[in-house]
Amino acid sequence: MPEAIDLLLTRRSVPAFTLTEPGPSKEQLEQMLTAASRVPDHGKLAPWRFILIEGPARKTFSAKLTELALAERPDADRQKLSEDEKKFDAPLTVVVVSRSGPHVKIPEWEQNLSVGAACMNLVAAAHALGFKANWLTGWGSYDRRVAELLGLSSTEKVAGFIHIGSSDMVPADRPRPPLDEIATRWIG
Numbered sequence: 001m002p003e004a005i006d007l008l009l010t011r012r013s014v015p016a017f018t019l020t021e022p023g024p025s026k027e028q029l030e031q032m033l034t035a036a037s038r039v040p041d042h043g044k045l046a047p048w049r050f051i052l053i054e055g056p057a058r059k060t061f062s063a064k065l066t067e068l069a070l071a072e073r074p075d076a077d078r079q080k081l082s083e084d085e086k087k088f089d090a091p092l093t094v095v096v097v098s099r100s101g102p103h104v105k106i107p108e109w110e111q112n113l114s115v116g117a118a119c120m121n122l123v124a125a126a127h128a129l130g131f132k133a134n135w136l137t138g139w140g141s142y143d144r145r146v147a148e149l150l151g152l153s154s155t156e157k158v159a160g161f162i163h164i165g166s167s168d169m170v171p172a173d174r175p176r177p178p179l180d181e182i183a184t185r186w187i188g
């Protein structure tokens, strides 16, 4: 298992379409979801929940996505659609659902930040257990028909489809912003 700091300094997303078996065991999945729900959460609102897509449900879901895409745009690029379907061949996809909304005390913005933290903890936990992960949104995250397919309420939103599995691919690093451009010191 990599050291925590090495993990944070080297983790990279791996394209979802490269993800194959093995996926997480039942115990590993439980650890990942426990890590994902162990995030700062002002007011203990748990403004997130998780929907797992695994096993035969993967094909059913990705075929439905294609059907919905074609219903809206019959001329949609078939190649792109089959690439989108391939992402759900990953052993596991966790749909992170945002339940953030108006609250008497906790601003919705803070709830959204907690949802992002849950997504990132899930990605980091997957990598810590030796898997690869890819946090994607795409059109399906913003489509009400997909939300209904997933059983979301009218106020819930998809924060991400987090695809998890194994991959031999070692992607080259992407440029990261130089620290002197993004970190300053407040000196009054």
Ligand SMILES: Cc1cc2nc3c(=O)[nH]c(=O)nc-3n(C[C@H](O)[C@H](O)[C@H](O)COP(=O)(O)O)c2cc1C
Pocket: 011, 012, 013, 014, 134, 135, 136, 137, 138, 159, 160, 174
């Ligand atoms: C909320 C969110 C949604 C994203 N959706 C997509 C997406 O739909 N397609 C994509 O190529 N990358 C998407 N990304 C970016 C990838 O998750 C990933 O961060 C990036 O490709 C590589 O960065 P990394 O190697 O540091 O993870 C998204 C990132 C975030 C935070």
